Amino acid sequence: MARRGHRPSQAPAGRPRFWGRHAVTAALANPERVVRKVWGTHEALAGMALPSTIQVTFAEVADLARLIPSDAPHQGMVAEVDPLEEIWLGDLMAHGEGDRRPLVVLDQVTDPHNVGAILRSAAAFGALGIVTQDRHAPPESGTVARAASGALEIVPWVRVVNLARSLDEIGEAGFWRIGLTGQAPRTLADTLGDQKTAIVLGAEGEGMRQNTEAHCDELAKLPISDAVESLNVSNAAAIALYAIVARG
Known part of the structure; x- marks a missing residue:
């Protein structure tokens, strides 16, 4: 040493x-x-x-x-x-064909602590994987790995170039794409059905971009108290994943 x-x-x-x-x-x-x-x-x-x-x-x-x-x-x-080998979106969805595991899509979530925490929640609730935009997401790092508490090694993480095009591909694979935003008229529980679900979450503070919202099937909100303006994106992801899994 x-x-x-x-x-x-x-x-x-x-x-x-x-x-x-x-x-x-x-x-x-x-x-x-x-x-x-x-x-x-x-x-x-x-x-x-x-x-x-x-x-x-x-x-x-x-x-x-x-x-x-x-x-x-x-x-x-x-x-x-060494960083893990790249995973292709089509391969991930083919691997999950036939089951209802949720998919998590992150629109320019850049904080490594949040991405790590979302990976941990994804592992806890059996998510198929997470999808991020390559240029607007943190790389694999000690901070991500620490926040993920081991989940970085078991949850597939797909990086894509064009998030809107990837959302189209996710929809074509049979996923109902629900974007979380506080301005939505209906709650997440109201929008959940029996189909496979992809939950889409936006960046810290700014939320989803308009083009990302346009590529969702539906927008939904979490029924939080008026005492707080919004939830941290990793907390929102955990609650949404629980709601999807708990629907039965």
Whole structure:
């Protein structure tokens, strides 16, 4: 490990570093994930059967802190990984053909904490996957992985170039596309039917773009109190996914 006072080199471009027990162990358990390096304290790595193909370095807590953003809760372990291979929208929908698992579509949601939290909710409620626009979504990162608490490794994440065109493709695959907006006349419960559902959520603060709304089958709102103007997008996603799954 680097000497005290020396900052280790940054991760290679496009190769994120994950931190925290959930994120690192989930990456190690994912057969689709290539883990290049693991740093950790003796205590944190004790009892872990790490493959011989992974470069393992035992380190002090202070040294680990230099590998990642300041104040990141690493819990004694850090991993350097390759991003997962790209997933195509058509393949995802073909994989989910025949079941009613919901799909989550995010319109320019850029906060990595929110995307990570939505991945976690998607895993909790058995969503088919999430779809984001490639240019207006965060890349895989330690922040996303930490907020997802392992869900980044198990929930398919599709990145698309044109969200409107992808919504057309989702509709053609039999999904009823419901866009969440506080200005909608009906609640989500009123718009849910028996068909497969794709829930569409807009960016933090600004909501869905007009063109995105135009490619939804219906707009709906969550019945929240007048005491608050809106919900955080990750909270809204969790509530919407629960409502879809709970309809029976």
